[in-house]
Each structure stands twice: as structure tokens, then as C-alpha cells.
Amino acid sequence: MLEKVILTGFEPFGPYKYNPVYDTTLKMDRQNLDGLEINGLILPPNYYKASEILLEKIKEISPKIVLSTGLFSSISKIRFEAVGNNKMDGKYSDDEGRQPNGDKLIVGDKDFYRTNVDNIALARRLDEIGIASEVSVNADYFVCNSLIYLTARNIEKENLKVKFAFFHTPWTDNYRDLVEIAPEKTIISQENLERAIRTTLVEMK
Numbered sequence: 001m002l003e004k005v006i007l008t009g010f011e012p013f014g015p016y017k018y019n020p021v022y023d024t025t026l027k028m029d030r031q032n033l034d035g036l037e038i039n040g041l042i043l044p045p046n047y048y049k050a051s052e053i054l055l056e057k058i059k060e061i062s063p064k065i066v067l068s069t070g071l072f073s074s075i076s077k078i079r080f081e082a083v084g085n086n087k088m089d090g091k092y093s094d095d096e097g098r099q100p101n102g103d104k105l106i107v108g109d110k111d112f113y114r115t116n117v118d119n120i121a122l123a124r125r126l127d128e129i130g131i132a133s134e135v136s137v138n139a140d141y142f143v144c145n146s147l148i149y150l151t152a153r154n155i156e157k158e159n160l161k162v163k164f165a166f167f168h169t170p171w172t173d174n175y176r177d178l179v180e181i182a183p184e185k186t187i188i189s190q191e192n193l194e195r196a197i198r199t200t201l202v203e204m205k
Helices: 020-028 049-061 119-128 143-157 190-204
Strands: 003-010 036-043 065-071 078-081 083-085 112-114 133-136 163-169
Touching: 003 020, 003 049, 003 143, 003 190, 020 036, 020 065, 020 190, 036 049, 036 190, 049 065, 049 143, 065 143, 065 190, 078 119, 078 143, 083 143, 112 143, 119 133, 119 163, 119 190, 143 163, 163 190
Parallel strands: 003 036, 003 065, 065 163, 078 133
Antiparallel strands: 078 163, 083 112
């Protein structure tokens, strides 16, 4: 019997019409991988609703693994985010027009929550197969950070038996002619993004 995993990607946000993790999540939905069934889940770029939708899906299908992905155009490699911080900020508003300026996600709660995987081992594994990667403790403070913080919090508070990881990706090469990408920014191949997802999921088993 296949074990269920959830793969999440965000809808396009801010001025963007595209988001590589949106299309990749749709593409990989229902794929089977080394005994795993991938359940793709598209999330809105919203500080709170994204984690609520994910929590609902976790409770619905009881996955072994959740891997969430997000676009961060300024990074130079796949970046595993080990920590979600209790802070909201960003140059763009979320899909409800919310544009906080350093506000707390949950007033009175912990400053941060950690994902519950060995991010260093995950990054090392990607490096071993030729995909440059790193680990960060600052996911910025936009909707990706809030998803990490609130999901890690939900897992801890509700004692959910699920492994949770998050990584950011740069733009992928299939958007080169669709999006104006500054020449100094890194672009990785779509193939490597998909390989990174598959390898991370198998490593998390």
C-alpha cells in the first residue's frame, strides 16, 4: 500500500503571473514514487489561509510526509528553511490585501517553530546528486514563512505524526521567456526542481 505524502506549492503572488512551484505541484500530483503517493495541494498566498488549508488536508488523508515549496527569486540555490518566525512582512500584499509591517503572526506565542526533519542531511543529499542547496533559519517574513511557522506550530500543538519540510527555489528555466528575470539572478532547470522534490521526499521516508 502506498504511503501518502502532501506536496504543496503556492499560487502566483504579487506582480507575478507565474510561479514554478504552482505548476510543478500540479504536474507531480498523483505521481507514485518509491512507495509514496504524491498528493499535490495548491495554496493561496495568504498569511493564514495557507496553513489552514494544509492542516485540513493533513487531517483528511493522514500523510507520512509534507513537503512545501515556495519561490524566492533572490536565492542562488535550493534553500531548505529550518525555521518559521513569528513575524509578518513583505514587499507584496497577500491575496486579501494584507501588508503587515513586522506584525506578529500570533501575539504572545513563541518567536519561532522549527520543522521536524534533518535539513542539513536533506541539503547534503541534494548536493550529492549535483543540485546545489543550503539550509537557512530565515525564510523572510512573507507567506512562505507564515506557512512554516503555523504548520510547525500545528504539528507540535496537535501532536501530528507527520514529517514536515520546506524549501525555496529560484526561478526555473521554462519561465525564461515568460518572466522578466534580472540577469544577476540564478535560474535552475525545471528538471532539477523536480529531481529535488523527488529526492527530498524519498530521503524523508
